[in-house]
Amino acid sequence: xxxxxxxxxxxxxxxxxxxxxxxxxxxxxxxxxxxxxxxxxxxxxxxxxxxxxxxxxxxxxxxxxxxxxxxxxxxxxxxxxxxxxxxxxxxxxxxxxxxxxxxxxxxxxxxxxxxxxxxxxxxxxxxxxxxxxxxxxxxxxxxxxxxxxxxxxxxxxxxxxxxxxxxxxxxxxxxxxxxxxxxxxxxxxxxxxxxxxxxxxxxxxxxxxxxxxxxxxxxxxxxxxxxxxxxxxxxxxxxxxxxxxxxxxxxxxxxxxxxxxxxxxxxxxxxxxxxxxxxxxxxxxxxxxxxxxxxxxxxxxxxxxxxxxxxxxxxxxxxxxxxxxxxxxxxxxxxxxxxxxxxxxxxxxxxxxxxxxxxxxxxxxxxxxxxxxxxxxxxxxxxxxxxxxxxxxxxxxxxxxxxxxxxxxxxxxxxxxxxxxxxxxxxxxxxxxxxxxxxxxx
Numbered sequence: 001x002x003x004x005x006x007x008x009x010x011x012x013x014x015x016x017x018x019x020x021x022x023x024x025x026x027x028x029x030x031x032x033x034x035x036x037x038x039x040x041x042x043x044x045x046x047x048x049x050x051x052x053x054x055x056x057x058x059x060x061x062x063x064x065x066x067x068x069x070x071x072x073x074x075x076x077x078x079x080x081x082x083x084x085x086x087x088x089x090x091x092x093x094x095x096x097x098x099x100x101x102x103x104x105x106x107x108x109x110x111x112x113x114x115x116x117x118x119x120x121x122x123x124x125x126x127x128x129x130x131x132x133x134x135x136x137x138x139x140x141x142x143x144x145x146x147x148x149x150x151x152x153x154x155x156x157x158x159x160x161x162x163x164x165x166x167x168x169x170x171x172x173x174x175x176x177x178x179x180x181x182x183x184x185x186x187x188x189x190x191x192x193x194x195x196x197x198x199x200x201x202x203x204x205x206x207x208x209x210x211x212x213x214x215x216x217x218x219x220x221x222x223x224x225x226x227x228x229x230x231x232x233x234x235x236x237x238x239x240x241x242x243x244x245x246x247x248x249x250x251x252x253x254x255x256x257x258x259x260x261x262x263x264x265x266x267x268x269x270x271x272x273x274x275x276x277x278x279x280x281x282x283x284x285x286x287x288x289x290x291x292x293x294x295x296x297x298x299x300x301x302x303x304x305x306x307x308x309x310x311x312x313x314x315x316x317x318x319x320x321x322x323x324x325x326x327x328x329x330x331x332x333x334x335x336x337x338x339x340x341x342x343x344x345x346x347x348x349x350x351x352x353x354x355x356x357x358x359x360x361x362x363x364x365x366x367x368x369x370x371x372x373x374x375x376x377x378x379x380x381x382x383x384x385x386x387x388x389x390x391x392x393x394x395x396x397x398x399x400x401x402x403x404x405x406x407x408x409x410x411x412x413x414x415x416x417x418x419x420x421x422x423x424x425x426x427x428x429x430x431x432x433x434x435x436x437x438x439x440x441x442x
Contacts, residue, residue, distance in 0.1 A: 254437025
């Protein structure tokens with residue numbers, strides 16, 4: 001799909017088409033390709049041409065895209081402008097064993113990926129999506145499935161059986177947070193594997209895939225109903241995985257808005273670079289995460305290709321990274337959880353995050369540069385600090401800043417109910433974040 005700047009329906013479409021990181025990566029590559037970007041490998045970086053757009057992939061999900069200004073750099077000029085976000089969010093992952101039996105019911109054996117708000121997963125229609133690996137014609141193949149077309153649910157016990165349910169919800173994910181797959185009819189066959197094989201056959205167009213042909217899978221349960229607008233004037237957006245697909249969409253939409261050298265206002269030698277990583281919600285320490293060598297080697301290869309070797313350290317010293325991870329809006333029903341001296345309000349712009357313990361990477365200089373960028377381009381922004389009695393979350397900013405040696409600013413579009421199956425954000429904030437990224441890369 002194309003990423004359309006300033007179009008909230010395009011964002012909703014993106015959310016509905018990308019239930020898993022596999023689908024996020026696929027849609028980003030499609031958008032880059034339709035905008036004229038060419039795939040390149042790090043070993044072929046010497047073939048990249050100034051004034052052209054390219055993208056690099058790592059593993060099965062991580063994506064980096066870049067384009068250059070039209071002019072050759074002169075001494076003391078040029079830098080790399082980087083935006084980075086992550087594509088994963090808390091979901092229920094299907095374990096290898098698939099199903100569990102008990103009291104006449106087959107339930108799906110799951111574990112929670114990421115740190116989720118658990119109780120809203122109950123009594124909600126769920127769908128199954130992901131990637132299936134199978135054997136066909138003597139080769140290993142895979143199929144990406146947006147939706148298996150079936151609905152599953154994790155029912156609560158009634159309040160008559162659990163009188164304290166409203167006194168504080170606690171669940172055993174191992175034993176209680178198990179979606180109902182179907183009735184146990186003692187048919188003796190692996191009905192879960194059969195369902196996967198049939199769907200893989202349908203999606204791939206390869207007939208005759210058997211349960212025994214399924215080699216492995218990466219399947220996630222997410223909420224079945226899609227993203228939607230809500231509020232009296234449809235000023236809010238309600239969706240799962242706004243954190244952090246909202247930042248991925250605004251980052252790459254702003255990046256592609258002016259991804260032609262002719263659109264740049266001057267004869268720039270700057271490099272524009274956008275990253276989308278996986279596995280932030282479990283620590284980023286994988287081959288497709290922000291702690292991998294992918295970020296470092298990509299920046300090195302690009303800098304080496306487009307800047308004289310003796311200037312590269314100066315270039316990185318001038319460079320700038322925006323770590324883009326959704327931020328916390330102040331909840332009007334729980335103001336005591338926040339720093340009341342500087343509330344972050346939905347609809348008032350992107351949040352600039354800062355904490356002295358470095359869970360956010362923003363220091364005084366990049367903070368000033370970001371604030372200056374927004375004010376010069378009339379882009380609304382807010383300043384966020386955690387309640388001093390609560391550490392808050394972390395981002396990929398500190399790990400990238402340390403690995404790359406590049407000054408970094410942590411920012412994020414505000415939302416409520418972060419890590420719930422449904423998160424709430426502002427339409428105006430998403431669109432102004434797109435504007436901010438467009439200004440940043442231009």
